[in-house]
Ligand SMILES: Nc1ncnc2c1ncn2[C@@H]1O[C@H](COP(=O)(O)OP(=O)(O)OP(=O)(O)O)[C@@H](O)[C@H]1O
């Protein structure tokens with residue numbers, strides 16, 4: 001068996017590291033007490049999972065995550081933090097692309113499961129990468145500069161008709177754009193149309209937008225999801241990370257140009273994930289999960305059935 | 321009918337009232353550094369000019385009564401509020417604008433109401449008195465009267481002011497189109513019906529009573545009222561009324577109404593935005609502190625909780641080992657050599673897993689330290705908030721500074737704090753509020769430091785009957801052109817999300833409340849010093865404020 005890739009924990013509190021060291025006593029790990037130290041390790045060694053505190057002197061956790069992404073893009077990033085205000089959570093989504101957001105105090109067993117799960121995802125990604133390397137070597141660079149296939153469609157779900165109209169106006173000249181205030185209709189569109197990016201508000205008519213996006217991601221893991229909302233609730237944002245693997249969290253009102261480029265980025269991500277499934281955390285997660293327990297998800301189901309199933313799965317989950 | 325002497329007198333009264341408004345301006349020191357005061361005063365003078373214009377546009381014959389109501393408006397609540405807003409200048413821009421508009425609208429409405437009142441009274445008056453005509457004394461024939469009446473009716477129907485005439489039976493006899501429109505009815509739907517159809521159902525008795533009293537000659541109904549639109553939705557009106565004698569010789573009530581729903585909404589919004597402002601105030605300093613303390617607290621909670629989980633795990637390991645020892649004993653006493661060997665192997669396995677016990681000292685020691693830290697944080701919080709203490713009482717500023725430093729500990733990890741505390745007497749103060757002052761200043765100092773040899777110096781000293789507190793940092797300093805702006809609410813140079821710009825405005829308010837002073841010296845690149853001077857104040861003897869025995 002090849003040597004396991006190490007997990008890196010970062011916290012400015014030595015005693016937290018001492019506890020984590022014992023929690024992960026059967027796993028190869030590395031410890032760092034600052035962002036700088038962590039970056040040094042990331043440059044020198046292969047790290048599968050990076051678990052960092054948020055509030056640290058000099059370099060915050062989100063800043064560390066952002067740098068880590070540049071140095072070691074495939075390392076899976078997790079925040080383990082003592083306090084989460086909305087701003088930080090949004091930052092961690094939009095710039096750190098964090099896989100999980102875990103609050104202190106934590107539960108040892110759950111943390112262990114989560115981190116080990118992430119490590120398995122990393123290993124699997126790596127295998128997939130190695131395989132595709134042999135087949136075509138240019139694929140990884142092409143996604144960034146080619147124009148995006150104009151047949152990929154957009155879907156916006158919002159209860160505000162005014163906003164929907166504005167979005168339709170802004171995007172329909174570039175590609176087919178669907179807008180709806182009806183969640184079921186949105187779901188139907190996802191089933192029938194080649195939709196690449198879904199943007200939803202938190203408050204939908206009679207529906208929780210976070211639930212909706214989590215369900216969408218579960219059923220259509222390739223679809224890139226964005227939350228766009230004026231409601232400010234950090235716990236919703238945390239759920240969107242942990243349950244929905246959200247791509248971006250946008251706070252209304254948002255500049256039009258920035259909106260355009262965010263959608264553009266999301267479309268690129270969609271294309272990239274299609275070409276290289278190893279880039280898709282949700283797919284990886286599902287594969288690792290189904291490898292562990294043979295769970296079969298039926299193919300044709302209604303949105304409410306799906307929501308029910310997703311909720312149940314979340315309740316039984318042993319990880320964060 | 322027109323008494324020009326009286327007009328002149330009333331006119332003078334209005335001018336006086338306006339002048340009083342204008343008089344406020346010099347009170348707002350033109351050289352004041354406070355830009356918002358300057359701005360307010362500029363707007364106020366614009367306002368007075370527009371009022372002058374308004375009055376100038378009134379046709380002469382209508383002046384006296386209008387002048388009176390203009391006067392009343394100037395004495396009314398919105399303009400009083402405006403006055404105090406201008407003087408204190410601690411009101412938000414939005415609120416100020418709203419008040420300005422409210423006062424102006426009020427004035428315009430009052431003037432319109434008077435205008436209409438005169439016209440209506442005239443139109444419905446029996447025969448004009450021979451020499452009492454307002455418009456011209458050339459006409460005396462019936463034709464002329466009819467013509468004049470016709471003209472007046474045209475005016476009445478085109479005025480935006482709603483006009484309604486009700487009789488002794490509370491029936492509506494006449495409405496103009498503005499009135500009908502305001503309530504969403506056709507005039508024909510209203511005429512002949514009781515006016516109670518437009519008042520809130522639960523207010524009908526009240527209105528019938530008021531109406532009767534008004535016609536009987538007493539009770540004023542001028543004011544703002546809530547009424548009902550045809551759709552049932554509440555609308556707000558400003559009403560005024562006049563008593564006339566109808567052509568049938570019976571007394572009637574003419575009511576003039578204008579829709580002020582917008583105005584009420586505006587006022588509500590102004591009130592709301594003020595509340596939001598106060599909310600934001602609380603959030604900026606408190607929110608930052610809560611975030612800091614929560615993180616400080618959750619860190620030890622994190623490892624203590626984790627350590628407890630570890631101890632549970634360890635006990636499970638130990639229990640397993642014990643059980644296996646017990647079964648080994650059983651096997652030795654009663655079993656076969658093979659089963660003894662199996663038991664031995666099982667013990668071997670469990671022993672290998674049993675590793676956590678070596679860490680027990682560290683786990684428990686860390687946990688105890690963590691719990692002590694939580695305990696300290698809780699007592700710091702209590703010291704900082706001082707919720708269990710009387711508001712205004714003597715307190716040691718040195719102690720207050722210390723408890724603020726404790727609570728701000730999370731900010732100061734990388735910074736050297738130097739204390740030069742003098743032996744100073746206690747100060748009469750709102751301790752919790754001074755803590756906020758210190759917290760805001762220390763937070764700013766920390767945020768100004770962008771290098772890793774940060775230093776903050778706190779000093780206290782007595783100077784006569786005052787205590788002087790200085791908070792010095794070696795941070796970026798303040799640009800000279802910003803020095804007179806930093807105490808303004810919402811002035812911030814920090815990026816969105818980092819600063820609301822309220823910190824120093826709160827500091828200013830609290831220091832002012834203590835009759836103290838604050839000033840700042842700063843040099844770019846070198847740092848800043850904030851100096852607060854607080855009067856020591858007299859200790860109020862307990863007996864003066866509190867009786868010894870309560871009456872049972
Ligand atoms: N010690 C200091 N050194 C340098 N600049 C300062 C200092 N204290 C205040 N300032 C300047 O004054 C501005 C206003 O300070 P204030 O405390 O009112 O608001 P803020 O710190 O920006 O936001 P908030 O306190 O609401 O988080 C700051 O943005 C900063 O530019």
Ligand SMILES: [Mg+2]
Pocket residue numbers: 760763764819822823824
């Ligand atoms: Mg501040």
